[in-house]
Amino acid sequence: MKPPHQASPPKSRILAAVHETSTDLGRLGFIDKRKQQQIDVLCLQPIPPYDRQRIRALRERLQLSQTVLASVLNASPSSVRKWESGEKQPSGPSLKLLHLLERKGLEAVL
Incomplete structure (x- = not known):
């Protein structure tokens, strides 16, 4: 374990x-x-990098809006929009939480 x-x-x-x-x-x-x-x-x-397609696919798989994903990650909705548009890349705690969401699901961070 x-x-x-x-x-x-x-x-x-x-x-x-x-x-x-x-x-x-x-x-x-x-x-x-x-x-x-x-x-x-x-x-x-x-932790692997998360590009715009990977973030959007994860968000859609979890059936979350950008605003709700931002709340789960304790980030701003504009950050999530910028990640999905490719303007910025997630880093630090946001990157770790994205990885946790992908591996364990929404229940792991709520």
């Missing part, structure tokens, strides 16, 4: 083993949260 802080699958089987071991060591108190976060960054796949 994936720990709650894991964003995506490990990059390789070896890194999966390293990540699992470090998670267990963290749970037992041998590794602090900051060190575990550093290991997560090294072991886990980065």
